[in-house]
Amino acid sequence: MEQGIIKKADAGELIAVLGGKYIVYGPVKDDEGVSLSKVGDGEDITFEYSNFNLSPKGLFFPQSEVIYTYDDSVEAKESLPEERFIVFGIRPCDASALLRLDEVYKKSSPEDPYYIRRRENAVIISMACKKPCQTCFCTSVGEGPAAKAGADVIAFDLDDSLFLEACTKKGEQLLDIWSKLLQEPDSAVLESKQRQAASANGKVYALNSEGITQKLQKKFESPIWKEISQRCLSCGACTFICPTCHCFGINDEPCGSKNRRVRCWDACMFKEFGGEASGHNPRGMIDQRLRQRIMHKFLYTAENFGDVFCVGCGRCINRCPVNIDIREIITEGTQ
Amino acid sequence: MNSGDPVNPYLPRPVTIKKTAIENEAGDIKTFDLVFCNREDEEKFKFQCGQFAMLSMPGAGESPIGIASSPLDEGLVQFTVKRYPTGAVTSALHSLEEGSRIGLRGPFGNSYPMKEMEGKNVIIVGGGFAFTTLRSTILYMLHKKNRSKYNDITVIYGARSPGELIYKSELAKWEKQSGIEMVITVDRGDETWKGREGFVPTVVKDVSPSPEDAFVLVCGPPIMLKFTMLPLLELGFSPDRIITSLERRMSCGIGKCGRCNVGNKYVCKDGPVFSFKQIQELPEGIF
Amino acid sequence: MYSMEKIAAEIKESARDLISGKRVDLVIGYEKGSLALRSRPCFVSSVEDAGKLVWNSLCTNNLSVYLPRYVQKGPQKRKEDVKPVRVGIVAKGCDVRSIVGLVKEKQISRENVVIIRVPCRGVIDRAKVETQLKGNEVNEYKEDSSEILHLTTVAGEEKTFSKEQFLADACLECELAEPEDVDIRISGTAKQTFPNRYERVREFEAKSREERWQHFKKEISKCIRCNACRQACPNCFCKSCFAEQGKPRWVGAGTDLSNTMFYHIGRIFHQAGRCVECDACVRACPMGIDLRLFTQKMVKDVAEAFGYIAGLSAEEKPPLCEFGDADGQGLITTL
Amino acid sequence: MDSTEKGSGDKEPRVVAIVCSWCSSISAELAGSGRNQYPANVRVVRVPCAGRVDALYIVKALQNGADGVLVFGCNPGDCHYLSGNLLARRRFALIKNLLEYIGVEPERVQFSWISGSEGSRFAALVEKVVEDVKKLGPAKKLVKADV
Secondary structure: OOOEEEEHHHHHHHHHOOOOEEEEEEEEEOOEEEEEEEEEOOOOOEEEEEEEEOOHHHHOOOOOOEEEEOOOOOEEEOOOOOOOEEEEEEEEHHHHHHHHHHHHHOOOOOHHHHHHHHHHOEEEEEEEEOOOOOOHHHHOOOOOOOOOOOEEEEEEEEEEEEEEEEHHHHHHHHHOOOOOOOOOOOOHOOOHHHHHHHHHHHOOOOOOOOHHHHHOOOOOOOHHHHHHHHHOOOHHHHHOOOOOOEEEEEEEEOOOEEEEEEEOOOOOHHHHHHHHOOOOOOOOHHHHHHHHHHHHHHHHHHHHHOOOOOOOOOOHHHOOOOOOHHHOOOOHOOO | OOOOOOOOOOOOOEEEEEEEEEEOOOOEEEEEEEEEEOOHHHHOOOOOOOOOEEEEEOEEEEEEEEEOOOOOEEEEEEEEEEEEEEEHHHHHHHHHOOOOOOEEEEEEEEOOOOOOOOOOOEEEEEEHHHHHHHHOOOOOOOOEEEEEEEEEEEEEEEOOOHOEEEEEEEEHHHHHOOOEEEEEEEEOOOOOOOEEEOOOOOOOHHHOOOOOOOOEEEEEOHHHHHHHHHHHOOOOOOHHHHEEEOOOOOOOOOOOOOOOEEEEOOOOOOEEEEEHHHHOOOOOOOO | OHHHHHHHHHHHHHHHHHHHHOOOEEEEEEEOOOOOOEEEEEEOOOOOOHOOOOOOOOOOOOOOHHHHHOOOOOOOOOOOOOOOOOOOEEEEEHHHHHHHHHHHHHOOHHHHEEEEEEEOOOOOOOHHHHHHOOOEEEEEEEEEEOOOOEEOOOOEEEEEEEEEHHEHHHOOOOOOOOOOOOEEEOOOOOHHHHHHHHHHHHHHOOHHHHHHHHHHHHHHHOOOOOOOOHHHHOOOOOOOOOOOOOOOOOOOOOOHHHHHHHHHHEEEEEEEEOOOOOOHHHHHHHOOOHHHHHHHHHHHHHHHHHHHOOOOOOOOHHHHHOOOOOOOOOOOOOO | OOOOHHOOOOOOOOEEEEEEOOOOHHHHHHHHHHHOOOOEEEEEEEOOHHOOOOOHHHHHHHHHHOOOEEEEEOOOOOOOOOOOOOOHHHHHHHHHHHHHHHHHHHHHHEOOOOOOHHHHHHHHHHHHHHHHHHHHHOOOOOOOOOO
């Protein structure tokens, strides 16, 4: 099935019909607002949210995961993820960010077995944006509020109903499971979906990111890094909430006679990130680290994978404790 | 993971420490002879000169270490490791006795251009304990199967003091051997030192190896690399014939963790061996 | 009457005087941020740039966190980074106390700092505004002399609120005791002390042990280990934090909750005798963790048990470098 | 199961006793040589002085599975470094209060003075802490999850 429509009030049925074969992550209200959480029995998903505080990357590349356990015999027991899950309601920017992570973890040899498993076991249903935030700039980095990249199914919130459209084979298979619950959309529905997408598109903050990659090639020694980094606190908030930042560290955690080898998020903004045991630190200064973050996103990844590693979600703009605004850096970078 | 390829690149293979040997006077550089516990792991572990591997210490973590033995040595792999007071892995490794088990993952990275260097003169410039992969290269070239493939071999090797020179017995052996010219120097000698004194870059200038039909491999601390490039260029070596090996902190060894990149290159995957020409093109150099 | 404009003008004037008179090489103050509800740190080193300086209720950052960068010479410093040593700094009451703390702990030298003290009437907690406006983003912010906020939303609606309603918790419990040792005093009246000091800590103490544990656990579970709390805190000046030490490894790298708890307990404990309750950590946290509830306990205990208030005098000995006969009443286990 | 609420099962409680290398370790030795029985489930850790005991040591012991921590210092006035014990007392007061504040049972972290001649008192204090901890059951809070 390629597309269908369902009353929002009946959306819970979609989960019920899965019969527990998939774990469903979706927008759930909690004390802090709306977060992407496991949708349990009797819990309602909400449609009233702009975006989640944390990006969904953690579902595929967890903040920390035990990649294997071993003891002094060094016979490692790997722990590969098994659960099948549906991610419902992430925004198109975040869905598209997963394609970036794919470049690193799936398409570059060797494959990352942990990431790959989760990607293969997951179906992504993104939710087109009706009302972009002030800090959104997805259209300036090649994405959009109704872009399908990275989604298996894209959903549109059409007031009292939900329109679902398959974008991949996996998505079609999921809609097949739901076919009894879905109605064929009429032309009015399709039209209002188009209208919504166009209107949202127009509301996204547009900035000049033209040629950012080429221009950054000449900006390595630019004074802007020092200027901006004067403010930077060198914390990792921007990288940890970023949907495309994917650097990690591997560490041992002894626990009794066994060891857990854990992989954890790490951030190029941390001073210790590149520090070697010898004391040598190639990026010991804040400006070097800030430059690395920006260059990695807009230059190195573009050179290596053909894509900038920024999807315009605006999280870092909102959450930076000192209001370092990546849009301003892009603008500066394209001067 | 593809069903046809069951290798998880993060899993270490068990190896046993067969022998340890202290290399220097300070006692913080040791060579470990490792043998695989499982035959199939040994068969899979095929490496080339200049590559590195991750050594796994249960409870402490992993560290990338250059392979010090020759690819032609069968049955064991050697690593020469310096212990840093703040390094959890190297400290733990140094405290192990012969017979202990550790993990080994790799080999990773590219290698020195052994094919391209065939039929050429090879100059090896090393400083301090970064001599390890160069030693692997020398052993490889001196092997009777290979010796005829390479022309003159010149080795310029320096350490801070006589006591800090590593692989001493081999150095002595090579000094007596023909077809390899050994120039050994120390920053500062002691009463017993009768050899050369001086920093590696100065000695390179003194020795003035000819760039004709030659490759030069340089390995050492960043400061040495920096000051050795200039005399080499002055002698007329073209930047694509000056080969060096970079060092960066690494977690994965397979180009994922994002720690070791220099510009758009990953030292673990695109390196660690780079020509000076490549390095000149990178935004963040070694120096 | 509390004129923001007048204060801003005086700040600019002072900055110009300091720079043109060559008394300082740099003035750290605030400038307009990239979002309506943000101001941000600003580094002024020329008379012309002084025009960028602003003062309003959004000037939240504790700028003293930057001071050690300018007066310390670390081994990592490059030659060109041996920066202007004399710094003028715009400081609110709590910020002045932080500066005193830094002087006390020999992280900066007092003679290299010119403190420009602004009379503070409390800063706004952005999150409170966001909660009040329920997802309507603010496009424009104005504050009049009777401390009424005029907020225009993205949708164009204008709303007025009293500033009091959005004051940060830190300001609601501000002690206002502050050191006399400032260099330039901007005219105006600071707000009065609030009486409900430690109220939340007392309430929390009165809860059952299980309730306290559950709350602590819930708050700490939000942590993503980005270190923003530590980086934003002027007291966290250690060159090498226990959280990053590898030998011994105090804080496990994995996000096993016990590791995260360990980090936070360590951080909170290290605030004993240091925390001036500026709430820099709270504001920096991208996950909205209620850090204040825990650090304030430390402040309260230090005040009540040892009669010590941080940041009032650079000469007074830190409380943990001293002891008293009556310390730890009832602490000692006896038979 | 929640990682921080896993306990060490129904084993005998594990108590870490941190002793300074002067009075308290002497009393610990006396307790042993004087055949004063004290529970075997105590691990004794020696440090130069109670003043050396960082608050983090205590929390770390709890994280790594100790059901209780008992720190010994010399009696006031007896410290071989003059005031290490008194400086430590302040620190302990704060960390103990903080741990209690976040919901950790106060009996899990205890602090006592002892002199070098009190072997039997050492044994009795250890016994008391072990009993206190037994009553509480295995520690569940702050404990690292098992493999």
